[in-house]
Amino acid sequence: MISKKVILTGSFGVGKTSLFEQFLYSKFSQKYLTTIGVKVDKKVLNINGKELSMIIWDIAGEVKQDKVPNSYFLGTSAIIYVFDVTRKSTYEELEEDIAHIKKMLPNGITAIVGNKIDLVDDGFIEELKQNIPLPWDLLTSAKTGDNVEQLFHDIGIKLLAQNS
Amino acid sequence: MNEDELFEALKATLLKEDREALQRLQDILDQPEKLSQKMSPVLEERLATFKQAFPKEYKGIIEKIISEKLANSKEELLEAIYPIMGKLIKKYTALQFQLLQERIDQKLKFGIWHRIKTGFRSFFFGVKEDEMILNELMSSTIDNIFIIQKHSGLLIASTNNNPAHQDDLLAGMMTAIKSFAEDAFDKNGAELEVITYDNYQLLLESYYSYYFVVAVNGNISSHQSAVIHEKMNNFSAKYLSRDKVKSGQFSQALSINLKSYFFTNPIA
Structure with missing residues (x-):
């Protein structure tokens, strides 16, 4: 089985943890997230007959990504950056945050994900598209599970391609 | 003619x-x-x-070749140097063990009742009194050993055969804790060496691109700790190289070597 480190990051309260919780293969207690600012979970995927183990570091929300300890980024193959589509403050710094992430991980795979789409309608999404500093890769809902598996699958394909 | x-x-x-x-x-x-x-x-x-x-x-040419070789092999060199550094640390630990021994000798002088008890046992079992006290203090077992890629926290090898232990998750979490501690108390690149809780200790030995974790259940003496660190260094020198840990993928073969190396030769 191929193993890869994946980071889950973004501002606090965007639903990073709840977004993935129900899909995780196994997980540690939530208390670690508040104690040391990160908890490690695992998601095993089967992509075209190949097993991929994603070791997911769920990082406690920070207003800006440069507040996340640099050592957490090291050795990472992919980063999932989550924002809350209903809260402007969670994507206002998107451009700077992504620039910081790219600087830390020039060869890493980055996915920008807008969460909580169950709370908004299509018109809102259209408006958001005009106002957001960078385009998103996927919109998800932790509540309904919309696109969550798809997100993992897309990243998994990229990770396997990176490995071959 | x-x-x-x-x-x-x-x-x-x-x-x-x-x-x-x-x-x-x-x-x-x-x-x-x-x-x-x-x-x-x-x-x-x-x-x-x-x-x-x-x-x-040829001086100039040789110097150029050597400096190029050094620059290209920086990581291999560091990998080779780390076990040697470990041995130096071991010497320091041995000194600390000697100090502990002296403290126990002191204790023997003053703990009369305990001395009578251990004296009796020493007499019947033929073991030195101070060794007996040490053994009482330090009965311990190694529960598990991990080799972990340094920054990613990906598990390279472990001695645990039980998949329920989910060693890959533990490896990730230990790396997170290690990174957190080293970041929080940044002391010029110093690395976390031990995590202790209750009667349980995690002994860490860091190398350039990977680190070892030995989980010990029970009290452990400085001498035993030094022996474990020496074993980690020797195992590294014998079985590990940068190439083997570069991919960050779990190695069954390395895990088997790890198990036989540590568990067939008991800790002194």
Whole structure:
């Protein structure tokens, strides 16, 4: 089985943890997230007959990504950056945050994900598209599970391609 | 005498000296001792000239090759140096163990009741009193050993055969804790060496691109700790290289080696 480190990051309260919780293969207690600012979970995927183990570091929300300890980024193959589509403050710094992430991980795979789409309608999404500093890769809902598996699958394909 | 014979006779007369000289040369070539006598002075002279000229002619080239090699092999060099550094640390630990021994000797002088008890046992079992106290304090077992890629926290090898333990998750979480501690108390690149809770200890030994974690259940002496660290260093030197941990993928073969190396040779 191929193993890869994946980071889950973004501002606090965007639903990073709840977004993935129900899909995780196994997980540690939530208390670690508040104690040391990160908890490690695992998601095993089967992509075209190949097993991929994603070791997911769920990082406690920070207003800006440069507040996340640099050592957490090291050795990472992919980063999932989550924002809350209903809260402007969670994507206002998107451009700077992504620039910081790219600087830390020039060869890493980055996915920008807008969460909580169950709370908004299509018109809102259209408006958001005009106002957001960078385009998103996927919109998800932790509540309904919309696109969550798809997100993992897309990243998994990229990770396997990176490995071959 | 026909024409050919005449020609041969003429050749023999004209080439006599050359043929003799050629024969002498052939004799020298066929006999190593004679060849050596002739060649040695020439070779020695050449070698002396070469030795004299070498630093001047080749110094720059050699220096360039070495510095290029060093620059390209920086990581391999660090990988090789880490176990040696570990041995230096071991010496320091041995010193600390000696201090502990002295403290126990002190304790023996003052703990009368305990001394009577252990004295009796020592008498019947034939074990030194201080060794007995040490054993009482330090009965311990190694529960599990991990080799983890340093920054990613990906598990390279572990001795645990039980998949329910989810060693890959533990490896990730230990790396997160290690990174957190090293970031929070940044002391010029110092690395976390031990995590202790209740009667359980995680001994860590860091190398350039990976680190070891030995999970010990029970009390452990400085001496035992030093032995474990030495084993980690020796295992690293014997089985690990940067290439083996580069991919960050779990190695069953390395795990088997790890298990047999640590568990078939009990800790002193």
